[in-house]
Amino acid sequence: MSLSTTARLKFSTLALAIASTYAVEDVRQAFNVDPTHAQTLNDKITLSSAFLQRINVLPVSEIKGEKVMLGVNGTVTGRTNTNTTDREAHNVLGLDGLGYELFDTHSDVALKYATIDAWAKFPDFAKRYAAAVQKQIGLDRIIIGWNGTSIAANTDRIANPLLQDVNKGWLQIAREQAPQQILESGETQWKIKIGVGGDYANLDALVFDVSLMIDEEFRDGGDLVAIIGRDMLAREKGKLYAAQGDTPTEKERIEQAQVIATYGGLPTFTCPHFPSTGVVVTSWDNLSIYFQDTSWRRQIIENPKRSQIEDYNARNEGYVIEQLGKFAAIEPRNVEFVTPLVPDVPEEFGV
Structure with a gap:
């Protein structure tokens, strides 16, 4: 089976639109998304979900590091008689020393030729496709956030339908760091x-x-x-x-x-x-998802052996409870x- 002429034109339009968006020549070659475009893509994913808009979804530069959202534990206001005593600043920032760690995360999508043929009638095919993928990545982030318990080298979607082995979510972080x-x-x-x-x-x-x-x-x-x-x-x-x-x-x-x-x-x-x-x-x-802003990678290829187009997305990502005592x-x-x-x-x- 091969793409119809109309469907191939739509796919070519999609590939050109993605190449233009990310300022690359050819999306069929793996490319790194620059931080500005990665932030734009992340914003679109976040906007696909009311829940993700409520929490923090933040870019960071390192795979490991200190938490980004500094909370304050305790009061900061008072008075000192400086005639007799030096003013003393109180360290109340909520740094627990546990930090964060990000892990390689894949969101790979297969688009069957038949599906592209069916969608070819829509003039906004590229926009529909992008919105559908962004929405699912957003939902996957939420699924992992509440159900993730481990980080497997090779994940098993059949054994773990709630993506339990992709990353450790907020509940698992609390189980381990603040039982x-x-x-x-x-x-x-x-x-x-x-x-x-x-x-x-x-x-x-x-x-x-x-x-x-x-x-x-x-x-x-x-x-x-x-x-x-x-x-x-x-x-x-x-x-x-x-x-x-x-x-x-x-x-x-x-x-x-x-x-x-x-x-x-x-x-x-x-x-x-x-x-x-x-x-x-x-x-x-108090709930956060961190992603490394320089880590987003993408490639789109045509795979006639499976009669499908394949869209590969990868980035380093992780989950954080900013202040464990507030969870x-x-x-x-x-x-x-x-x-x-x-x-x-x-x-x-x-x-």
């Missing part, structure tokens, strides 16, 4: 039981308890949020439906998510690919919902 910030179990056993009779009667109580794991100097900053998994929210919404679902106005409010605005006194959010039974309390600017979570793998006991119904009232 005291992860609630792993309830009071009586190696489970976190949620529901009447469990460790936490409801989600409000759980989120409040997790918020108390945040270091005290960060608790009243006004920027903490609770990120909650869909199964957690669905269970709470189910309770509201059971209690108020027969009232049309209340049902409408529940469906519009106006009833569940806060938990544990914190604004509540969920995001794509967040663990369904997870809870994280932090601030948006607290539960271990989503250890959550267990307590099913309320249903009272026996006398036979005369049975169905």
Whole structure:
């Protein structure tokens, strides 16, 4: 199978557009994206996701180094009588000495000839293709951020459908660097039981308890949020439906998510690919993705042996919790919902 004449013209237009964007002669030869264009590409990927726009996605120059977003631990304001005492500056910058490390990350896309033929009718083919790839790279970054647990030399997408072996995400970083910030179990056993009779009667109580794991100097900053998994929210919404679902106005409010605005006194959010039974309390600017601005490499080749065009993207990338004391979570793998006991119904009232 080969490309149709119309499709080949579209592909040639795409290749020329990419070459022009990155100021290279031929995209069929591997080329390094200069830092300015890498930042532009990264900005487009970030804009494809509301979540990525909330957190930090930052260029850095080195593969290893100190964290970029310097937080402040403690107060900085006071007064000194300089007639008797020298003023003394207090070191309150949130440098924990753990830094960051980036790893070679590939986002390689195959575009079948048949797909290009189908898309050839669109005059903005190049723009559609670029937007689709950028959106998926953005989603992949989020998937890894919440589910990544290891860094394999050869990743296995079948064994790790949530890209667990591509990089270590925020939860894994907390597990390794600040295990005291992860609630792993309830009071009586190696489970976190949620529901009447469990460790936490409801989600409000759980989120409040997790918020108390945040270091005290960060608790009243006004920027903490609770990120909650869909199964957690669905269970709470189910309770509201059971209690108020027969009232049309209340049902409408529940469906519009106006009833569940806060938990544990914190604004509540969920995001794509967040663990369904997870809870994280932090601030948006405490979560970061770093990429090396000189590391982005790209090449587009035609592979007739597979009847496809192949677009190879690579860069050095990594995940960072800027201030570990400002991050607290539960271990989503250890959550267990307590099913309320249903009272026996006398036979005369049975169905």
